[in-house]
Amino acid sequence: MIPQTTLAKIRSIFGSAGFLDSAEDRIAYSYDGTPLLTHLPDAIVIPQSVDQISRLLKLANDEGFGVVPRGSGSGLSGGSIPVENSVVLLTNHWDRIIEIDQNNLSAWVQPGVITAKLHSAVEALGLFYPPDPGSAAICTIGGNVAENAGGLRGLKYGVTKNYVLGMEVVLPNGEVIVTGGKSVKDVAGYSLKDFLIGSEGTLGIITRVLLRLIPKPQFSRTMLAFYSKLSDSAETVSDIIASKITPAALEFLDNTTIRSVEEYAHLGLPTSIDSLLLIEVDGRSAEVEEDAAKIVDICKRHGALEIRIAANEQEATKLRMARKAAFSALARVRPTTILEDATVPRSEVAPMLERINRIASNHNLMFGNFGHAGDGNLHPTCLTDERDANEIHRAELAFGEIFSEAVRLGGTITGEHGVGLAKLKFLEKALGEPAIDMMRKIKEAVDPNGVLNPGKIFSLRPRCEGPLPTNREQIKKFADSGAFT
């Protein structure tokens, strides 16, 4: 626990309105979108200025506590879960789009802006912010940058990193820097911005982000293709790429996921098929129609049972729903849903899916698989029950094997969710000691007292290491203790 004298100093920085430590508030911020992991923060702070964050971090260095930044808390790797002796710092109330600069195709935004709101705001001006994580309706830009969020448009448009021009950041020592700017080209010194994107809140707290925008594609065409064999859909994907077409989305669902989606959303999907592809092309209308026609041919050539093409935006939204509902639909099947993001080179998608299915079967587990076939970013999803310790143990073993297979196939343990707490124990194996050693050295140089999001990505060296979060037992004991008033 952070000593009361220290908590009083923290409260004096943020004022009573910006400092929460009731039992209810602490429980509310003890978890995020990640299953199984929870830990109570000692307090929650709501900054009203960058200066307050600076002062908090200086105090954290002086008195030895951790600061865990948090946007919407929709992360899937435990990145915003508190650890022992830590306060949660909220940024989701900073939700203003500060400026959209149409001359320089850029936007300054506060970190708490919801990704989908930014989409709407810039699209209304004929502009486009491509990154679209699955959680776009609830997640924040600050969280997207901290995790280098991906999404459905990765293949054609890239990920969050490709759209960050600059940012204002409070460093672990409390200093504030602005790194990057509206110049598309900038090679003045190390690119601190690129050090910070995807650093999961461990190197700095993002207080403003400058994003790159592009002209909005004028037209798009959306279709679903159904297959009786997974390998046929995989060959379709390869052939589309070989034809030099780059779809805006190229997504797949397996049978378990299709059945769950149909039960949940009643979209009229055939539930007996082995897999489906959601394919979207965008750009100028002539080009889009040409590509769409070629794709239909390719789908047919690879044995597609049926192809549904949206005639208008309303129908497109409905087809997209087949993919967008996947997580929610799977989450209804059993009490606990462990959604992972093992990622492989595109050419290895089919072999990887076969291995996932074999591993699931070996461990007697139920898996649904869906994901971004076009960029190899898969979402093997284990449908389980956290109250069944044995099943959870088997799930952990299975994911360990899945991550090993992904690495063996030239892929990675996480394509877009981050390492956080959830994949910490797999990281070293995936990257090897020299790479981890370099990361640790950088973390220790920038944050020698380990005040920023401690214990995330990689466990620190012994001198800095704090205990890892416990499980829900801690919350239960806390609730049972009568701390609620």
Place this chain on the structure above:
Amino acid sequence: MIPQTTLAKIRSIFGSAGFLDSAEDRIAYSYDGTPLLTHLPDAIVIPQSVDQISRLLKLANDEGFGVVPRGSGSGLSGGSIPVENSVVLLTNHWDRIIEIDQNNLSAWVQPGVITAKLHSAVEALGLFYPPDPGSAAICTIGGNVAENAGGLRGLKYGVTKNYVLGMEVVLPNGEVIVTGGKSVKDVAGYSLKDFLIGSEGTLGIITRVLLRLIPKPQFSRTMLAFYSKLSDSAETVSDIIASKITPAALEFLDNTTIRSVEEYAHLGLPTSIDSLLLIEVDGRSAEVEEDAAKIVDICKRHGALEIRIAANEQEATKLRMARKAAFSALARVRPTTILEDATVPRSEVAPMLERINRIASNHNLMFGNFGHAGDGNLHPTCLTDERDANEIHRAELAFGEIFSEAVRLGGTITGEHGVGLAKLKFLEKALGEPAIDMMRKIKEAVDPNGVLNPGKIFSLRPRCEGPLPTNREQIKKFADSGAFT
């Protein structure tokens, strides 16, 4: 000087064929593409294996000398110029394209591959590697990655960073890592690859690079537009962007540059005009023709005196020559050519050019200006004579003012050339102490003995600081001393 005993150990790593220390060789590697800066290396090494580089770096840490990696030596910021007690490590002989993977749209290449050769190789397969630095015909991919090279296609396609998927790197301690991979999405730990891109050889030696490729645009249209007023060409640029068109190239030349190009290349350019724009659009033919027509309208609306549109690829090559010959043409005007890359947000190009002209005139200097109008990356080029110490001094003052103006307008001191030695003294002013401090901490954590490309980007703290390179006087004395045999 590195002691003879140490040099003998270095020679024993590389063998006689891989170790050069004759006076001729040392002079040949004492300079790069940057004017005014030279320094003699103590030796030059030519590795035949990654292991030799590891052993060299371990020895450098043990015995305290610097290692300066070098590709083609075409850099313009002094990044490959030796410093005291250093050996130059060549990579330009490692010039093999290892693999082009058409399924995963990627290529593994050795660092010494010439950028233009990669262009040809992938384009023959219908693929495209967009980064095209002005020196593409001679520069290496390793150098491009180390400097995060830009080029003409930055506005539409981005820079080198956007096309690096992974790399094999020897770290300063001699450890070898492979970071990144063929997965487009990868957020496993800090992105070491992004730490290393643009780190100017100060954090690692690149021994293999995995590049991202895209489908080759099917069609392009190239045109030149001539203007009697610079402001008209600037407004044309703004209006093209406002029309949601993203040209593949949007380049400008001022009158001094146009006259020099015409004298040099005899392209039939009108030498009385104030500026010209080179505009290129690419993509599908229908889209390209539509955009080209819109652009012609915009050019006319802003008072273009004449618009020349290439009817075929041969004519396009000729029009492009107006821009591509700029540096060579200006370099003929006076003995010493200082080409810089002050960069501003696109909206500030016209004000920036006015200021450059005023500064040049205040210091009684001759400047030619050209550059990437579309992304704000300008090339103010001072035409001078290094034998005139007073004029060189005035040039230094002028560039100091130009960089300050660029920063004041929200830009940067270097858009694509890097800091190296040439802009070291401007960097701190541009970025501020907290940012520089973070960069230094990272450098010191990763390379505590400062063995990799010492003294580049920022001067190290006193304990590590080595003397900066001297000027050509040193070479002259060396040559006069009779060391030549």
